[in-house]
Amino acid sequence: xxxxxxxxxxxxxxxxxxxxxxxxxxxxxxxxxxxxxxxxxxxxxxxxxxxxxxxxxxxxxxxxxxxxxxxxxxxxxxxxxxxxxxxxxxxxxxxxxxxxxxxxxxxxxxxxxxxxxxxxxxxxxxxxxxxxxxxxxxxxxxxxxxxxxxxxxxxxxxxxxxxxxxxxxxxxxxxxxxxxxxxxxxxxxxxxxxxxxxxxxxxxxxxxxxxxxxxxxxxxxxxxxxxxxxxxxxxxxxxxxxxxxxxxxxxxxxxx
Amino acid sequence: xxxxxxxxxxxxxxxxxxxxxxxxxxxxxxxxxxxxxxxxxxxxxxxxxxxxxxxxxxxxxxxxxxxxxxxxxxxxxxxxxxxxxxxxxxxxxxxxxxxxxxxxxxxxxxxxxxxxxxxxxxxxxxxxxxxxxxxxxxxxxxxxxxxxxxxxxxxxxxxxxxxxxxxxxxxxxxxxxxxxxxxxxxxxxxxxxxxxxxxxxxxxxxxxxxxxxxxxxxxxxxxxxxxxxxxxxxxxxxxxxxxxxxxxxxxxxxxxxxxxxxxxxxxxxxxxxxxxxxxxxxxxxxxxxxxxxxxxxxxxxxxxx
Numbered sequence: 001x002x003x004x005x006x007x008x009x010x011x012x013x014x015x016x017x018x019x020x021x022x023x024x025x026x027x028x029x030x031x032x033x034x035x036x037x038x039x040x041x042x043x044x045x046x047x048x049x050x051x052x053x054x055x056x057x058x059x060x061x062x063x064x065x066x067x068x069x070x071x072x073x074x075x076x077x078x079x080x081x082x083x084x085x086x087x088x089x090x091x092x093x094x095x096x097x098x099x100x101x102x103x104x105x106x107x108x109x110x111x112x113x114x115x116x117x118x119x120x121x122x123x124x125x126x127x128x129x130x131x132x133x134x135x136x137x138x139x140x141x142x143x144x145x146x147x148x149x150x151x152x153x154x155x156x157x158x159x160x161x162x163x164x165x166x167x168x169x170x171x172x173x174x175x176x177x178x179x180x181x182x183x184x185x186x187x188x189x190x191x192x193x194x195x196x197x198x199x200x201x202x203x204x205x206x207x208x209x210x211x212x213x214x215x216x217x218x219x220x221x222x223x224x225x226x227x228x229x230x231x232x233x234x235x236x237x238x239x240x241x242x243x244x245x246x247x248x249x250x251x252x253x254x255x256x
Numbered sequence: 257x258x259x260x261x262x263x264x265x266x267x268x269x270x271x272x273x274x275x276x277x278x279x280x281x282x283x284x285x286x287x288x289x290x291x292x293x294x295x296x297x298x299x300x301x302x303x304x305x306x307x308x309x310x311x312x313x314x315x316x317x318x319x320x321x322x323x324x325x326x327x328x329x330x331x332x333x334x335x336x337x338x339x340x341x342x343x344x345x346x347x348x349x350x351x352x353x354x355x356x357x358x359x360x361x362x363x364x365x366x367x368x369x370x371x372x373x374x375x376x377x378x379x380x381x382x383x384x385x386x387x388x389x390x391x392x393x394x395x396x397x398x399x400x401x402x403x404x405x406x407x408x409x410x411x412x413x414x415x416x417x418x419x420x421x422x423x424x425x426x427x428x429x430x431x432x433x434x435x436x437x438x439x440x441x442x443x444x445x446x447x448x449x450x451x452x453x454x455x456x457x458x459x460x461x462x463x464x465x466x467x468x469x470x471x472x473x474x475x476x477x478x479x480x481x482x483x484x485x486x487x488x489x490x491x492x493x494x495x496x497x498x499x500x501x502x503x504x505x506x507x508x509x510x511x512x513x514x515x516x517x518x519x520x521x522x523x524x525x526x527x528x529x530x531x532x533x534x535x536x537x538x539x540x541x542x543x544x545x546x547x548x549x550x551x552x553x554x555x556x557x558x559x560x561x
Contacts, residue, residue, distance in 0.1 A: 103273035103274040104274070104277070106496070108518065108533070110522065111281070111282075111534060114523065115282065199500075202507070229409075236399070239398070244397045
């Protein structure tokens, strides 16, 4: 429990304080300093355009984490709402939402992402929409299953018996009880968002070219893996450490 | 019997809805493959319109939709806007490499995922437990092409055991399947671990132990049967995501296949080809999920569909 919190704290500290911690500009290219290995001037070396990798990792975290948080909200808000409606509403509503979520799951997420990115252009917000949209359906399915798990418990039925309204039971009894499941799942969605954003960057569809972003850096690092392995290692480790910490924390909250 | 017919009807409904969503989502985009190809080539506007009319792209969307739906029913998916080849033939050509990749990865993911999940749930402690937890964490928190790149570097460049690109022999198959399978295993392992460890605390496990069953029988015959029930659903869901995983894996290992075909077709707005692949993906998804329901029915006689 302490380890993931510590790791997340350190990552957030470095990412938020990037302007203070590094004097360099993450976008500034320098043709004379291409592919420099780590040294005193560039702790993590430089990339194919001579940009400082350490500086880009710090600034890159800002766009990657923001993107993942946006994507999480885009997935969770409609997803949980649909799931609650399906789990507590009338039978026809449940059927309808069930069919809709199954259909959404059956469309390859890459098609959804590509349509969004073509329509909205590149950038953090459109990337998070592209990544978040395809997570709505799984979110709804998980919420619905969680609601069904608690719906037939005695105290919920007692609530109805005492004449509580549907709305009151939903907000006061069901929601607090499925909260751990939702928290744990939110961690999973966050992880998927970072990974899928990175995957889109790998395919050349990520954020705006040149902007620092862990996914884009990792893709650039892969292209130069054999001559300059240091470019991809730091953003790769940052992605893995972030997702692992968030997942572990979310699991912990889920078990409580 | 009636339940089965209902289930199949529901499945067909899902496929129709998915295909329809994809059709209209693609039509929201401005332009199409012919337009962008010819405009770039500096072709006259009237010629472009002629070519588009030839492919039926100038008809009202409703007409195009009806033609698309009736085409599917006849098994006719139309022709690629760019290569003018039949979509069904293009898909058929790419199907085998992707199907073998996906199937291999799914088998590896199922075996590895259940093994890791069960070992994790037994809480044995020690080195094995740490390795298990590490593998599960890496599987769900590392981008697939990062591990893929490392695998290429270690096994192709340094050791020279497997080729890094292509799809012409069994040796070409090992690395992509291992990488895709490893990353699919994590979710299966997590669900297995959660369910099996929950079942291990259940009353009937205590009864099984109390009546003197060997621990091995308690786990294999009682705990796993109950604990793996929800895992079946996850495996079916993961199978649906394999196409997205194949897009990355096929790009990384330079393999021909449906993933690459889908990526190129979507980028070039070759609508008939994208639609054809979406139809196939939706059918696969729906059939797999129905199979999962049937397997669950066999595992747990209490469930009624």
